[in-house]
Amino acid sequence: MCRLKESAERMDPDEADDFLKNQIQIDDELMNKYPELRQKPCISCFQVYTTERDQLMKAIGELSLTRSGLKRQGQISYMKDLPDEMVLSRIIEPLSHPVRFSMIKALSRGGMSYKELSTLTGYKGGHLLFHVTRLIEAELVAKDATSGQYLITEKGFGLMEMIKKMYSGL
Known part of the structure; x- marks a missing residue:
């Protein structure tokens, strides 16, 4: 989660969609590589992770849209510009x-x-x-x-x- 958050903070708005798709692919590969993640007790922790990941990814998407809009307008992100x-x-x-x-x-x-x-x-x-x-x-x-x-x-x-x-x- 820390890696996702750090990446999101530094991410260019134009890279967000690819980043989000790539992250889901990485997590799917992780589930395939470690099938025990689909079993108890690991499934509980992995579900918590995916829930938090999805919330973070939603926020990344929202922030990306805001940043993209500001970028198109040629504005710097000031507090007044944030939703x-x-x-x-x-x-x-x-x-x-x-x-x-x-x-x-x-x-x-x-x-x-x-x-x-x-x-x-x-x-x-x-x-x-x-x-x-x-x-x-x-x-x-x-x-x-x-x-x-x-x-x-x-x-x-x-x-x-x-x-x-x-x-x-x-």
Whole structure:
């Protein structure tokens, strides 16, 4: 998922359709190469991955359309050019819950495990997973595949820096 997100952030709008088709082909090849992904318990994890992948790919497609429109118009993407729905769903709403805001604030100081996030928030299981997933979907937080820790993304860190500047009056 991190690879997909990183690719999406750097992607030229004209490359999005090919990228999305290629990603589905890669995942199909993975299922063929490792048939155990079609069996329990692996199928559950793979279904979670494909659901998250499809959500991300939908967002890539939406962003690509917006960027393509701006590119055709010869405009640079300023905040005023972004669709209101995208700004609300990808930036403002994810930070609007106190638990998510406290998590991203803590993550701006360093990575944390799921257990540490649970201790921080007092949330467990599905309740915590919902909020963590919301931050991941907004591309503000990512889970490191190697360590399993949750880390703030460049986008999340930039957003927190902006909030810090607003609070300090700079």
